[in-house]
Amino acid sequence: MANSVNEFGLIESIARALGDSATAPWIQVGIGDDAAVLQMRSGFDAVASIDTLVADLHFPRSAPAELIGYRALMVSLSDLAAMAAVPRYALVALTLPELGNEIGIEWVQRLAQGMAMAAKETNIALCGGNLSRGALSISVSVHGEVERGQAKLRSSGNAGDRLFVTGALGAAAACLRQGQLLPAAVDALSAMQQAYYRPQARFDFRDEIKTASCAIDISDGLLQDLNHVLHASGVGAELRSNAIPLGAGATLEDALHGGDDYQILFASAKEVAGGLCIGELSSTHGIRLDGRGIEARGYQHFNT
Amino acid sequence: MANSVNEFGLIESIARALGDSATAPWIQVGIGDDAAVLQMRSGFDAVASIDTLVADLHFPRSAPAELIGYRALMVSLSDLAAMAAVPRYALVALTLPELGNEIGIEWVQRLAQGMAMAAKETNIALCGGNLSRGALSISVSVHGEVERGQAKLRSSGNAGDRLFVTGALGAAAACLRQGQLLPAAVDALSAMQQAYYRPQARFDFRDEIKTASCAIDISDGLLQDLNHVLHASGVGAELRSNAIPLGAGATLEDALHGGDDYQILFASAKEVAGGLCIGELSSTHGIRLDGRGIEARGYQHFNT
Numbered sequence: 001m002a003n004s005v006n007e008f009g010l011i012e013s014i015a016r017a018l019g020d021s022a023t024a025p026w027i028q029v030g031i032g033d034d035a036a037v038l039q040m041r042s043g044f045d046a047v048a049s050i051d052t053l054v055a056d057l058h059f060p061r062s063a064p065a066e067l068i069g070y071r072a073l074m075v076s077l078s079d080l081a082a083m084a085a086v087p088r089y090a091l092v093a094l095t096l097p098e099l100g101n102e103i104g105i106e107w108v109q110r111l112a113q114g115m116a117m118a119a120k121e122t123n124i125a126l127c128g129g130n131l132s133r134g135a136l137s138i139s140v141s142v143h144g145e146v147e148r149g150q151a152k153l154r155s156s157g158n159a160g161d162r163l164f165v166t167g168a169l170g171a172a173a174a175c176l177r178q179g180q181l182l183p184a185a186v187d188a189l190s191a192m193q194q195a196y197y198r199p200q201a202r203f204d205f206r207d208e209i210k211t212a213s214c215a216i217d218i219s220d221g222l223l224q225d226l227n228h229v230l231h232a233s234g235v236g237a238e239l240r241s242n243a244i245p246l247g248a249g250a251t252l253e254d255a256l257h258g259g260d261d262y263q264i265l266f267a268s269a270k271e272v273a274g275g276l277c278i279g280e281l282s283s284t285h286g287i288r289l290d291g292r293g294i295e296a297r298g299y300q301h302f303n304t
Numbered sequence: 305m306a307n308s309v310n311e312f313g314l315i316e317s318i319a320r321a322l323g324d325s326a327t328a329p330w331i332q333v334g335i336g337d338d339a340a341v342l343q344m345r346s347g348f349d350a351v352a353s354i355d356t357l358v359a360d361l362h363f364p365r366s367a368p369a370e371l372i373g374y375r376a377l378m379v380s381l382s383d384l385a386a387m388a389a390v391p392r393y394a395l396v397a398l399t400l401p402e403l404g405n406e407i408g409i410e411w412v413q414r415l416a417q418g419m420a421m422a423a424k425e426t427n428i429a430l431c432g433g434n435l436s437r438g439a440l441s442i443s444v445s446v447h448g449e450v451e452r453g454q455a456k457l458r459s460s461g462n463a464g465d466r467l468f469v470t471g472a473l474g475a476a477a478a479c480l481r482q483g484q485l486l487p488a489a490v491d492a493l494s495a496m497q498q499a500y501y502r503p504q505a506r507f508d509f510r511d512e513i514k515t516a517s518c519a520i521d522i523s524d525g526l527l528q529d530l531n532h533v534l535h536a537s538g539v540g541a542e543l544r545s546n547a548i549p550l551g552a553g554a555t556l557e558d559a560l561h562g563g564d565d566y567q568i569l570f571a572s573a574k575e576v577a578g579g580l581c582i583g584e585l586s587s588t589h590g591i592r593l594d595g596r597g598i599e600a601r602g603y604q605h606f607n608t
Contacts, residue, residue: 025407028349028453029457032536034353034384035349035353035383035384035385035455036351037349037352037448040349042348045339045341045342045343045344046350047342047396048339048341048343048393048431048445049338049340050393050396050433050434050445052397052443054399054437056437057436057437058436085339092354092426092600093354094598095356095358095441113514115534127352128352128354130353130356130443133361134439137438137441139356139444141354141395141443143352146341148343149332151341154337154338156595235543241560
């Protein structure tokens with residue numbers, strides 16, 4: 001019976017790999033009942049988002065499982081950071097093929113360890129989940145809190161606001177474009193691979209985002225996500241190409257149109273220390289780069 | 305460009321199909337930003353669960369999409385009912401293959417309409433989600449509230465408590481066993497098909513479950529789920545076969561070992577009006593049916 005496991009054994013093995021990242025002072029009931037029970041703070045709104053990462057679309061299945069797990073949680077958390085929320089708890093629905101040599105118990109444990117690392121870095125509790133049999137994918141539902149009425153939306157930008165990003169763009173897209181998605185080892189990532197597998201949900205910018213007029217996370221490309229802000233806020237934007245911070249290996253094209261950056265784009269009427277100013281919101285609709293109109297294409301799952 | 309759609313068009317089409325089931329007084333921000341923002345009540349704990357339904361494992365992909373959607377939400381909600389929670393909001397991560405004749409825009413709209421029907425019946429808001437390209441599956445993250453400290457666990461049953469179920473068992477398993485999973489039409493379901501496609505999360509039993517000693521939803525079969533209660537509570541159980549309520553077309557075997565019932569099993573020191581008493585918890589470990597030991601097998605996703 002060595003290495004034999006049933007569903008409940010697999011869940012226990014995951015819970016062990018998660019260790020104390022499955023618990024927190026606000027978790028009343030964690031893994032192991034019908035549902036998790038959480039104590040949320042009064043005076044705060046709940047903030048909630050869900051994302052799915054599908055094997056060989058959002059990550060190569062042969063990548064180290066720790067990196068897949070780390071990335072899956074951080075990518076989802078980026079949506080909370082963009083709302084100016086503090087992370088609280090996450091639920092993970094894991095769909096796994098029949099366990100075998102490629103995806104086995106050890107793989108699942110390493111995936112959980114990668115998630116646990118991201119959870120500890122962001123102080124979120126991985127307090128529940130689900131296992132299903134099917135094509136490999138990971139759905140992560142993330143939940144946080146923000147002071148009542150203080151969630152930062154896409155729709156409240158104003159013409160004249162300066163536009164900021166929280167970090168360099170395009171390195172993850174460059175990694176993908178250069179076919180560099182399989183690292184030599186889990187602890188030997190190039191700078192591009194680091195950008196792809198170890199995105200940082202920018203909770204460190206929460207104070208700046210709270211005072212911003214609007215914010216969005218850049219998951220599908222700077223211009224496409226900027227375009228969501230423009231539509232929601234009813235404004236346009238002027239960008240300066242020489243102000244757009246390029247990540248490792250990135251071209252301007254990678255930074256403008258490539259996805260997977262997970263930096264935050266936000267607008268503010270005031271100067272923001274630490275924010276990288278890339279342009280302004282304007283009353284003229286559309287996006288202009290160095291004064292010329294540019295199309296807001298980016299990543300889309302469905303284009304039929 | 306007729307019937308042409310991109311990801312954002314598809315999201316808008318889903319939002320239209322959801323209609324007012326996407327909104328509620330407690331939803332501050334719904335579909336269309338990085339995350340949803342919810343006003344939860346003070347003095348209540350949050351209760352959270354996630355489930356994934358995979359095509360051709362948890363539902364036949366050629367079943368009517370309305371029924372798939374309805375079932376997906378109710379199945380997930382059953383976990384909240386088992387905790388004595390009131391439903392509040394749900395997030396849905398939908399993974400779809402390339403849109404075509406089988407799974408197209410209309411299919412997705414009908415799926416959303418089925419979810420909207422289940423949402424209205426249970427007063428939950430479908431306030432956010434995610435679309436991905438991949439093998440057809442639906443992950444639903446459900447969130448509710450329960451009076452602080454009042455969530456009903458599996459672990460608090462006592463020897464001597466009576467065991468109750470909230471309704472007849474085994475009809476969904478009988479439907480599966482008899483190969484009856486494809487109804488003639490969406491509005492012409494047999495009683496067995498009704499049990500499979502239109503399970504009712506038993507929020508109508510919330511008062512009884514609140515006063516119970518422990519509770520669990522019967523998703524993987526009566527005996528297997530009872531066994532979870534017994535392990536968690538450190539007790540055994542005595543069941544009477546002639547007291548187990550059989551659903552349409554169900555044998556005792558279907559009721560004991562079949563999954564997909566989504567009734568609630570709960571224990572109580574007192575008689576419970578409306579509950580169907582099937583036996584008692586006992587200090588002797590294991591499960592006995594009519595005085596003889598019986599194995600607690602049921603549905604498992606992984607058995608390697």
